Amino acid sequence: MSNLYKDLKAEWGKRAPNLLRCGELLGIFKLEMAKGAFLMPREALNSNPKQKDQLVRSRDVLEIAVEHSITVKDYAAFERYMAQLNMYYYDYDKFLEPSKEMHKMIGLSLLYMLATNRIADFHIALERLPSDLLLQNSFIMPVLALENYFMEGRYNKILQAKKSMPSEIYGNFMDMLVNTAREEIASCIEKAYLKMSPKQAAQRLCLKVGGKELLELVKRRHWTLDAEGNYDYASLNSKPKEEIPSNDIAIQNLSYATELEKIV
Numbered sequence: 001m002s003n004l005y006k007d008l009k010a011e012w013g014k015r016a017p018n019l020l021r022c023g024e025l026l027g028i029f030k031l032e033m034a035k036g037a038f039l040m041p042r043e044a045l046n047s048n049p050k051q052k053d054q055l056v057r058s059r060d061v062l063e064i065a066v067e068h069s070i071t072v073k074d075y076a077a078f079e080r081y082m083a084q085l086n087m088y089y090y091d092y093d094k095f096l097e098p099s100k101e102m103h104k105m106i107g108l109s110l111l112y113m114l115a116t117n118r119i120a121d122f123h124i125a126l127e128r129l130p131s132d133l134l135l136q137n138s139f140i141m142p143v144l145a146l147e148n149y150f151m152e153g154r155y156n157k158i159l160q161a162k163k164s165m166p167s168e169i170y171g172n173f174m175d176m177l178v179n180t181a182r183e184e185i186a187s188c189i190e191k192a193y194l195k196m197s198p199k200q201a202a203q204r205l206c207l208k209v210g211g212k213e214l215l216e217l218v219k220r221r222h223w224t225l226d227a228e229g230n231y232d233y234a235s236l237n238s239k240p241k242e243e244i245p246s247n248d249i250a251i252q253n254l255s256y257a258t259e260l261e262k263i264v
Contacts, residue, residue, distance in 0.1 A: 004029055005057050012064050019072055026065050033058055056096060059088040063101045066108065070172050075112070082109050090128065104167055107139035114147055115176035122147065138166050146177065153188070155181040159206045182207075186221055195230040 008025040011017050062085045069077040082105070089102055099105075106129070113122040126134065133140055142165060149157040158181040162174045182205050189196060189204060199209050201223075207214040217223075218231070226232040 002057075004032065005061065008061060008064060012068070019068065022064070022068050023072070026061070026068060029061050033061070052096065055088065055092065059085065059096070059099055062088070063099065063105060066105055067169055070108070070169055073172065078112065082112075103133070103137050103139040104169075107137075107143050107166070108170065108173065110140070110143045111146070111170060111173040111177065114143065114150065115173045115180060117180055119147075119151075142166060150177075150181070150184075153184075155185045156206070182217065186217060190221070190233045190236050194234045195226060195228075195232050197230050198225075201231055 004025065008022065008029060011022055011025065062081050065081045066078060066085065069075070069081060085105055088096065089099070089106070106125075110122060110125055113119075113125065129140070134144060135141070142161070146158055146161060149155070149161070159178055162171065162178065165171065165174060185205055189201060198214075202209040202211075202214050205214065205217070207217070222236065223231045223233070224235070
C-alpha cells in the first residue's frame with residue numbers, strides 16, 4: 001500500500017503526469033482502500049496512530065483523484081471523490097491535521113455546483129463553512145464573487161474572470177461556467193430583443209463574429225437570419241394559439257348546475 005502511494009504521488013507530481021498511469025494506480029488504490037476498511041470509528045483514532053496515518057494517505061489519494069477526474073473530464077467520478085473527501089474534511093476534522101489542499105478542493109466543489117447551475121446545493125455547501133473562510137480564503141472568495149455575478153446577471157464579469165482564478169485546475173470548471181453564462185445571456189437576448197445583428201450578438205456573448213462557438217450556439221438555439229441579415233427572435237417568443245373548447249365547457253357547467261339543483 002505504501003509503495004503504491006509513493007508511486008502515485010511521484011507520477012502525479014511530475015510536470016506532465018501520465019494520466020493513464022495515474023488512472024490505473026487510482027483504480028488499484030481504491031480497491032486496496034475498500035479491502036482495508038479505510039474509514040473507522042472516530043473514537044478509535046486516538047489509540048491507533050497507524051490507522052491515522054493510513055487515513056491521511058487515503059485523503060491525499062482522494063485529493064489527487066479529484067484533480068485527475070477534472071483533468072480527464074470525468075465529472076461523475078469528481079462528484080464521488082468529493083463526497084468521500086467531505087467525510088475526511090468534516091467528520092474527521094478533529095482527529096486529523098488539516099489538509100493543505102482542503103480549501104482548494106472545497107473551492108473546486110463550489111465552482112462545479114455553480115457551473116452546473118446547482119445554486120441550491122451551492123448555498124447548502126456554504127452553510128458548512130465558517131464566515132472567516134468565506135471572507136478571507138483565496139480559493140473560496142473568487143467563487144463567491146462569481147456566484148454574485150451570476151445571481152445579479154452580470155454575466156460579462158464571469159466571461160472575464162477566468163484569468164483571475166487562484167489555480168489552473170479551476171479552468172475546466174470555468175469553461176463550463178462560461179458556457180452556462182452564455183446560455184443565460186442568449187436567453188436574455190431572445191426575450192429582450194425582436195432582432196439583433198450578428199455583430200451585436202457576438203459582442204454580448206464575447207464571441208468572434210462568424211466563429212465556431214457562435215455558429216454552434218446559433219444552431220443549438222435555432223436562431224435564424226431575416227431578410228436584413230439580423231437574427232430574428234420574434235418567432236422564438238411567439239406561442240401557438242390554443243383553442244378553448246368553449247362549447248364543451250359550457251355544457252359541463254350546465255351539467256354541474258343541474259346536478260346541484262337536484263341536490264338542493
